Amino acid sequence: MRALALTGGVGGAKLCFGLVQILQPDELRIVVNTGDDEEFHGLYVCPDLDTVMYTLAELSNPHTGWGIRNETFATLSALDRLGQETWFGLGDQDLATHIVRTNMLREGKSLSEVTEHLCGRLGLEHPIIPMSDYPVRTTVSTDIGVLPFQTYFVRHGCEPIVSSLGFEGSQSAKISAKFSEGLNSSDTLIFCPSNPYLSVAPILSVPGVRERIERFEGTRLAVSPIVGGQALKGPAAKILEELGEDVSCVGVARQYLGLCDTFVIDELDAELADDIRNLGMNVLVLNTIMNNNRDKIQLARHLLEAASESDGS
Amino acid sequence: MRALALTGGVGGAKLCFGLVQILQPDELRIVVNTGDDEEFHGLYVCPDLDTVMYTLAELSNPHTGWGIRNETFATLSALDRLGQETWFGLGDQDLATHIVRTNMLREGKSLSEVTEHLCGRLGLEHPIIPMSDYPVRTTVSTDIGVLPFQTYFVRHGCEPIVSSLGFEGSQSAKISAKFSEGLNSSDTLIFCPSNPYLSVAPILSVPGVRERIERFEGTRLAVSPIVGGQALKGPAAKILEELGEDVSCVGVARQYLGLCDTFVIDELDAELADDIRNLGMNVLVLNTIMNNNRDKIQLARHLLEAASESDGS
Numbered sequence: 001m002r003a004l005a006l007t008g009g010v011g012g013a014k015l016c017f018g019l020v021q022i023l024q025p026d027e028l029r030i031v032v033n034t035g036d037d038e039e040f041h042g043l044y045v046c047p048d049l050d051t052v053m054y055t056l057a058e059l060s061n062p063h064t065g066w067g068i069r070n071e072t073f074a075t076l077s078a079l080d081r082l083g084q085e086t087w088f089g090l091g092d093q094d095l096a097t098h099i100v101r102t103n104m105l106r107e108g109k110s111l112s113e114v115t116e117h118l119c120g121r122l123g124l125e126h127p128i129i130p131m132s133d134y135p136v137r138t139t140v141s142t143d144i145g146v147l148p149f150q151t152y153f154v155r156h157g158c159e160p161i162v163s164s165l166g167f168e169g170s171q172s173a174k175i176s177a178k179f180s181e182g183l184n185s186s187d188t189l190i191f192c193p194s195n196p197y198l199s200v201a202p203i204l205s206v207p208g209v210r211e212r213i214e215r216f217e218g219t220r221l222a223v224s225p226i227v228g229g230q231a232l233k234g235p236a237a238k239i240l241e242e243l244g245e246d247v248s249c250v251g252v253a254r255q256y257l258g259l260c261d262t263f264v265i266d267e268l269d270a271e272l273a274d275d276i277r278n279l280g281m282n283v284l285v286l287n288t289i290m291n292n293n294r295d296k297i298q299l300a301r302h303l304l305e306a307a308s309e310s311d312g313s
Numbered sequence: 314m315r316a317l318a319l320t321g322g323v324g325g326a327k328l329c330f331g332l333v334q335i336l337q338p339d340e341l342r343i344v345v346n347t348g349d350d351e352e353f354h355g356l357y358v359c360p361d362l363d364t365v366m367y368t369l370a371e372l373s374n375p376h377t378g379w380g381i382r383n384e385t386f387a388t389l390s391a392l393d394r395l396g397q398e399t400w401f402g403l404g405d406q407d408l409a410t411h412i413v414r415t416n417m418l419r420e421g422k423s424l425s426e427v428t429e430h431l432c433g434r435l436g437l438e439h440p441i442i443p444m445s446d447y448p449v450r451t452t453v454s455t456d457i458g459v460l461p462f463q464t465y466f467v468r469h470g471c472e473p474i475v476s477s478l479g480f481e482g483s484q485s486a487k488i489s490a491k492f493s494e495g496l497n498s499s500d501t502l503i504f505c506p507s508n509p510y511l512s513v514a515p516i517l518s519v520p521g522v523r524e525r526i527e528r529f530e531g532t533r534l535a536v537s538p539i540v541g542g543q544a545l546k547g548p549a550a551k552i553l554e555e556l557g558e559d560v561s562c563v564g565v566a567r568q569y570l571g572l573c574d575t576f577v578i579d580e581l582d583a584e585l586a587d588d589i590r591n592l593g594m595n596v597l598v599l600n601t602i603m604n605n606n607r608d609k610i611q612l613a614r615h616l617l618e619a620a621s622e623s624d625g626s
Contacts, residue, residue: 041416042416075409103354
């Protein structure tokens with residue numbers, strides 16, 4: 001098997017953790033959203049890349065899903081003392097990642113190269129790949145104006161009402177070389193249970209990506225991040241509602257029309273399977289709630305089995 | 314009185330602390346060596362400026378004289394995990410200073426402007442001024458090669474044998490505007506008890522500075538950092554010896570020929586007063602060992618009194 005996983009942060013990273021326990025490093029590529037990236041204090045921060053990296057390295061904070069466990073915030077307090085805005089909670093250990101990344105980028109390395117270096121240092125063997133080495137910045141049009149993603153997400157705690165999303169820079173961005181290779185050479189594409197608007201749409205906004213996924217010849221699966229009408233994490237449900245979409249796995253499935261063959265919903269949503277079949281997708285009903293490593297591995301195993309079977313069909 | 318203090322790190326900063334308790338912000342300018350500055354992990358670090366700043370803000374580590382009290386090193390540990398060299402011990406709180414400075418410099422601010430901003434945020438009212446806004450980098454020629462200053466000082470713990478010092482960039486550097494103003498408008502110049510080779514010589518290497526101090530019309534005092542043939546802090550004694558100079562306050566005084574009217578030695582060295590008078594300087598014998606704030610203020614007061622008297626003479 002050669003799988004390509006597309007993911008955002010926390011929820012998607014959990015599934016990636018499961019995939020990594022089953023697949024060899026040459027059997028899996030993980031492509032990560034970089035629309036959330038932002039500079040803070042001149043340091044280049046990639047929240048989704050870092051969440052995936054920390055999760056796979058088993059460094060992540062189990063309570064939040066993002067950030068590093070046993071983190072401290074001494075630098076942030078000192079930044080506050082120096083008059084800096086500190087609403088984005090950069091931890092001391094986490095800062096090392098941003099410092100090294102920023103320095104390598106300034107030296108002319110690409111984000112792909114930097115990520116590969118960081119992953120290597122953390123002992124990760126499976127490739128973690130930014131969707132693009134070019135800047136793409138998610139912006140959120142809201143009732144209080146157009147906000148950079150992190151301003152919407154962290155500073156305002158997702159409270160503003162969303163009317164649309166933009167992906168600044170995407171028109172001139174290029175797909176990263178390893179993402180492109182992955183699209184060419186993989187037989188299985190997995191949309192992790194990430195926010196379709198905030199995590200997956202930025203990836204699809206990179207020129208050529210949507211079309212290449214539409215034409216992808218292997219098996220394409222997507223896992224709903226909405227279970228029982230609620231987001232397991234983050235503002236997915238709130239945004240679906242504000243954009244006039246069904247707040248359900250069916251609403252999510254509609255975002256994947258033409259991009260996905262098999263849509264994976266949770267056992268709690270089994271009754272909605274027919275609504276999704278009516279969209280022209282196969283449905284797989286699984287336990288998608290990942291409370292522990294066993295859940296993550298089990299979901300990954302079921303997905304990969306389903307992909308193998310459909311491949312043979 | 315309008316005083317201009319020239320200083321390096323720990324020892325000089327102690328005297329500056331004393332001066333600041335006596336003089337008003339418009340009566341004192343503190344000019345700081347930047348030859349020790351270095352980039353670590355892409356962050357611009359100014360050890361002497363920071364030591365002075367932290368000392369005056371009463372944030373400094375009382376045990377080391379440099380760094381911040383109650384400091385932690387979580388980011389440094391994480392930088393180590395990411396494969397960075399971590400022989401330069403950047404603390405978590407200290408890093409905030411370097412992050413803000415680096416970001417402001419990248420935005421086009423001068424080091425003088427950045428320093429003024431940082432001092433303002435720390436509640437400091439007396440101007441702390443880098444000797445130059447241009448890069449001047451002290452290099453140390455040793456038996457193991459020419460070393461950047463911090464490599465000599467921290468990485469090798471001052472162990473290599475010094476044959477000479479260089480000040481890279483000094484030829485094209487310019488004196489900072491506020492240092493220049495200070496030279497024009499001050500009536501008292503104080504060389505703090507800093508290393509004459511490592512802290513004072515870089516300041517003198519900036520084009521025009523030595524000549525302007527030679528022509529300075531007010532009172533010029535220098536305080537010996539060597540007491541009883543030993544450096545109170547750092548490698549001053551070792552370097553004096555390696556460069557073939559007397560390891561004593563007399564050896565230091567010779568570095569100030571033509572630059573200083575009154576040389577201040579410690580009570581422990583009172584017997585050497587005549588040797589210094591023979592160099593053509595006045596001698597002031599004081600307690601120069603500053604173990605606590607009272608010592609710092611007392612030394613500052615005695616210096617300022619001596620300056621006032623000689624001014625009237």
